[in-house]
Amino acid sequence: MKSRTGNRTFMPFLPTGKTMSDEEYGDWLADHAWNPNRYPGLTVENDLTPADWLESLLTPRSFRVEMTVPRGYEACARIYFPFQRTGLDADGEWFEKHIRWQDMARENGMVAHALMEEETIKLPRIGSDVGDQCIDTMSPQQVEAMTPILARHTTSTTGWFLLWDGFGDLNQDVLGLAVPKVKHPDREFFLLRGPLDAFTHFTNNVNYFWPDDRAWCLSSDTDFSWSYLAGSRECTNEILGTPVMDALETTLGNPARSGMDVINDPKGKVAR
Numbered sequence: 687m688k689s690r691t692g693n694r695t696f697m698p699f700l701p702t703g704k705t706m707s708d709e710e711y712g713d714w715l716a717d718h719a720w721n722p723n724r725y726p727g728l729t730v731e732n733d734l735t736p737a738d739w740l741e742s743l744l745t746p747r748s749f750r751v752e753m754t755v756p757r758g759y760e761a762c763a764r765i766y767f768p769f770q771r772t773g774l775d776a777d778g779e780w781f782e783k784h785i786r787w788q789d790m791a792r793e794n795g796m797v798a799h800a801l802m803e804e805e806t807i808k809l810p811r812i813g814s815d816v817g818d819q820c821i822d823t824m825s826p827q828q829v830e831a832m833t834p835i836l837a838r839h840t841t842s843t844t845g846w847f848l849l850w851d852g853f854g855d856l857n858q859d860v861l862g863l864a865v866p867k868v869k870h871p872d873r874e875f876f877l878l879r880g881p882l883d884a885f886t887h888f889t890n891n892v893n894y895f896w897p898d899d900r901a902w903c904l905s906s907d908t909d910f911s912w913s914y915l916a917g918s919r920e921c922t923n924e925i926l927g928t929p930v931m932d933a934l935e936t937t938l939g940n941p942a943r944s945g946m947d948v949i950n951d952p953k954g955k956v957a958r
Contacts, residue, residue, distance in 0.1 A: 721857040725887045727844075728880035730865060736846055737868045737877050740894065740903075746871040751914060752938035754905050759916035763925045763933040764800055765832075767891075767911045768825050769808070773816030784825050785818065786932040796950045800936040804911055805958050806950040820911045823891040830886075831930050836904070837882055839921035842897035845882050848875035850908050853890045873908070910942075 698714055700706065706714065722728045743756035755762055768784035775781050791798040791807040798807070804820045811817060824832070837843075849856075851867055851874045867874040875893055878884075885895055891913070895904040902917030914936070915925055925933050940946075944958040 716857065716859065718855075719857040720853075720855050720889050721860050722878055722880075722887075723860055725880070725884055728878060728884045728887065730860060731877040731879050732866055734866055734868050734877055736879075737848060737875075737894075739900070740848075740868075741870055744870070749941060749943040750938065751936055751940045751942050753942060754907050754910075755914045755916050755938055756903055756905070757938060759903065759918075761919045761922040762914055762916045762936050762938060763922045763931075764936045765824070765828070765913045765915060765925065765931055765933045767821050767823060767913075768828075768932065769804075769818045769820050771816060771818050773814070784821075784827070786929075788932055788934075790818070791950075798934070799947075799949055800934045801940060801946045801948075802950060803944070803947040803956075803958065806947040806956050822911065823889075824913065825930075827930050828932075831928050832925065833883055833886060835921070835924050835928065836897075836902060839917060839924070840882070840897040840899055840901040842899045842901070843881060844879065845884075845895060845897040847878040847880070847885070847888070847892050848894035849878060849888070849890065850875055850893050852908065855889065 698706075698718070722730055740756055743758060744754070745752040747753065751762065751764075766787040768786055769790055770782060771785050772782045773780070785793075787802065787804075787807060788798040790796075791802060794807060794809045796802070796807045808818055848868055849861075851861070861876050865876060868877055873893065882897060885892065891906050891908065892904070893906055893908065896902065902915060902921050904913055904915050906913040915922060915933070922935070925931050926935060945954055948954075950956075
């Protein structure tokens, strides 16, 4: 039996009282864990030198945007992952829909701005059948809108992806301990290469994504509910002008930490 069961952080839903043996779980995991080999052209790389350029352009542990976004680009946009609103409608029917951060802020009488936080724009719904929870990656609609924009602003057709090694649903036979990793001060990543539209195949939030010519760089941290896009003014303007992207312009010197929204929470009373 291969040691692919790990700590079982990625599990199927089982009926009450139902259990799986290690062998059954291993077979299930091999079928359901995310495996880049399923997608033509997407490969796991052992040579990590194509990612060497990145770390020297970051400012680690600064808790500013530049901790995550490399220096040297003309402009930067913060792209918010939407809230998932779920609950019962007026007819008692279950519904789910995405809410943009800018719309959530306005709905609750808050200010939509580049440093807003999930907790400072969302009001508690005490006694309500409706709940709002921010999702942990871009919505399919955002990915669909962003992919052709990025393709228009590069001369490359292929690119590079850094994926955090701590995601629990990765296929350990393909993305396991034997695979070399890109090491940054607080994270370690697998390096993958593929066509630009391979971005649509990732089920987890890709930490870094750039084309061969490095015309832009999409970046995020596993703890963020947003991504940053650094690129040319033309590229970022197109992202900023696409409503579904729910993006606002930011700068590398802006904070990127809990407590940064001093406009909607000037006294720091909102629990993070």
